[in-house]
Amino acid sequence: MKIVHFTSVHHVYDTRITIKECSSLQNYGHDVRLIAAHDKNELVGGIQVIGIGKGPKHRLARMLVTTARVFRECLKQKADIYHYHDPELMPIGLLLKWLGKRVIYDVHEDVPRDIYSKFWIPGWLKKPVSLCVEATERFVAKRMDAIVPATPYIANRFRTYNPHTYEIQNFPLLDELVSLEVEVNDNENKSGEMNYIAYIGSISEVRGIKDTMECLEQLNLVMPVRLLLGGDFSPPALLDEVRQLRGWQYVDYRGRVDREQFREMMAQSKVGLVVLHPEPNFMMSQPNKLFEYMSASVPVLASDFPLWKLIVEGNQCGMCIPPMQPHLMTQAIQYMLEHPEETRRMGENGRTAAATQYNWQPEGRKLNELYERLMRPHTRLEPDPG
Template identity: 50%
Template structure:
């Protein structure tokens, strides 16, 4: 049910008249939004064997489909993409993140080996990408590297769907928070140390020294042990943990919050990323409190839709939260500015046009 792959890309292609089959590990055969889901299941136990066995099963199913175009999203499927090219197929590699930078922060790879593994990953990406028919990248930064490998490289941002998260945009509750409304800030997404979970909890605790505010937290912890660790923090008493949320529940949560937090740590891969959470908060009409990376500051400042802070500075984060809560009219204006920017620039409907054009060029 990946939002970028199924709901945005597959569904947009299906609406444009293509027959779309989505091959997915450990899923049952089904149909969603006119897209056929074809599941493959690996019984291998450990990570390496499961990866190798699953990719083999994906390749076998891909051949059975005898498709005109193959579009894959996982770096471990690059060898499968090359095999399909060897059989005369057209292949697109969709790059969501900077793989070499991602490898450098993988906890399961022993630290002494990370640089050499990252170098090997980058070298193989260069070799494979030159042979694919096209490369799709999620950010301009990643695009710069892949353009040197393959001139048919297109950036298709993972911006939100225009209508998905706009519930409550015109309601009095959203536009003008009241004294009776329970004030809250929200973070919905993967919950990791590097995504600022401890700083968010500590900053909300700091704000509660002056005024009551709840931190509404949705998503899954990784690793699972992190949940027990953060629940021991003194600020956990101000957290309302919601667990994993479906898209409808995400919409509901965003419609009631006062601000959205996206406070990733200054890791190299994050600094140059376009975080979908930032744009989802804007789409829902929420003022954002975001990490002060130059790329993010450019978006937030240009659109006057929030406040950028040092994501490692609890005092600074707390001050930003308090500023939003103390100034509801200004906060509502920020929210409206963010929503306007989504409607004018940062939406999937515009991005999908480039995806469809790419397929038309390949067919």
């Protein structure tokens, strides 16, 4: 079948969209296209990307101009199934549905709760915006052919709107961040005098970047530790602010990293950080980086949210600490670095858990099965049992 995924926000190298979903569907033999705010048409990871241009940087202008370009390109494609990834594209999803198309809404985040973490929305406005977004999602979701949430928590909410809700969890490709070369060099990379820890992902204050800077300053009073940092700062001005902190001298900042760079950083790292603040959207999230660290045999230091504790401590693949307390980060990292055998076992346990429970292969298979069901003529799409 011909399948079109479309996004107005995400990068064409987005892990969930391009590397996992589009690539998996293409491997099942489908003709897969990705419409995105990209500056040209090209193959990305073997997927045909249809670029509609970068568009305006201002959010409101982007929502108007870029979404209009996306809709126009969707109509040109004449696909069997359309699959979109951004809340701002819900009107496009409705329009396509009203034109008789098969449409899937992919929900990456618990958007109504995520509103409370948006720095650019005034505090007094966050609750009404959150309520409005939730009502809009409810209205739209009822009219989609299927909903594809990234976590069980989000799926449970959407099942109250649409029984055809199929959770496709954002687990890693099992061997993407580990190779024979990495395994051969692993001991060499992790046995040097310098201790490397890592954080790769979106970088913001609520994701613990300032706490990490204070932690680095404290750690380097007792042992040499450097942070391998990859990702974009949000807002961009935060980078200049964080550079002024004393902990920055212990940072190796790589900017946005590709998957090969990610893999190299994992090979060097002794601990992977996921020390997010207790924001409403984070508490029940399942950060992709958490499972990526596990798949790469890197022990995890995570915030002690109940769900995360269940994953990390339940699989004995790291440690959990109360967030927003740099001195506890310091103590935990120091303990992990000073107990290399115990930390190595944590890494091995994480890898085992990723291989047996938390990997993309069964999720890709479930996604393809959903598409096959949607395309069977005169067949009722059965609800996902959850």
